[in-house]
Amino acid sequence: MSNTNRILVIVTNVNEYEKVGYRTGLWLGELTHFYDFAVENGFAVDIASPAGGFVPIDPESLAHDYLDELGTGERYRDREFMNLLDDSKKIADVDVDDYDAIYFTGGHGVMFDFRGDELGALTAKFYESGKIVSAVCHGPVGLLNVPLSTGAAMIAGKNVTGFSWPEEELAQRADAVPFNLQEEMAKIGANYSMADKPFETYVVEDGRLITGQNPGSARAVAEAVVGALQAA
Template sequence: MAPKILFVLTSHSALGNSGKKTGWFLPELSHPVAELEGKAEIIVASPLGGEAPLDPNSVEPYEEDPASIRLLNELSHLYKNTSKLEDWVGKEDEFAAIFYVGGHGPMFDLATSTTSIALIKSFYESNKIVSAVCHGPAAFVNVKLSDGSYLVDGKNLTAFSDEEEVNFGTAPYMPFKLEMSLKEHGAKFTAAKELYGEKLVVDGKFITGENPASARAVGKAIAEAL
């Protein structure tokens, strides 16, 4: 029987007060799905359930990417019919891993979702794989463990860097600085040498990737950890 992985998508679709749309970022779902398909059963959830908003800006750059084309054309049910995150609270024993897809949306909802925070704590303390890519680690920022310490305290990890956020032009619309907040809570943060370069960090069963270019590597690392 294939192990089950809980993929978590944002339900948030507005980029701060910019008037622009956001959500989850296409290759950050399509590439891990491509790596894990056939190796695990993928369950997708979001805070509100139903259709999780795809960042429209993430489609055109990947219109010739096979994994992204397949997700949009053949696997759209994965993000158009998500379960509610709260449905999985207390059911971590059914899963081998939890994975947070990036995009700017998680900065606005998953970072402060009490349901998500409880799930991550439960998965981590049950010795499950806990993973995320790009802005997905926003979901880890406010997670505290049973001993009162922050989950990320002392962890080797990566995420979309503050320098990348500024360069991408989205820093003014973010509710907080992701890299800075992770560091403030004790994370040992590392980034790729070049902006938007691939960066994977594996710290035991804690797996993070920096940006869209790192999503496939995260998928492979989860597959190996399974």
């Protein structure tokens, strides 16, 4: 694998649930916690989305408790950084050769636009090119529709995690989401596991596939991705 020292971060374009009136979007900390750690360790980061352009932010991720975590509030006050979310790169314009890894952020918005064929094909190229594929929280929705050249699903037989159904119920979104992510990963044949307690930091590594369970796991996913890239 060529070393580009660049990571592609995927975010959502969706700002609302289809069935209910709640607003949603990117969970900001799942971007900032990963982004900051990657940059601090010498990696450049590009932000892309399925449609390109504006990236909505889940309003709940802007609560004071969340903004106080790992410098997220500082990023929210940073005009230059926030302007990156006004004009994200379109995934159709991404060249896999420009990156060492791909990282899927979460926020419930991804449940409506991360399962598309175009994003799945891009992810398959990353994986089959020997690059790292990573995701956190609802971000693993982007791993559900990734057929490899063999015809097999990328996560079939792989050890993974992602936002659990107990966490979905605690977040009071079980009636709003279009599907159960934990269940869908298992249906594909992935070996899903989760932390002993909801919302505990939890990361699963299976070769070049790295997944984190919930928003509080984003920094730990970044650490795992950067560690793997530095060891390569």
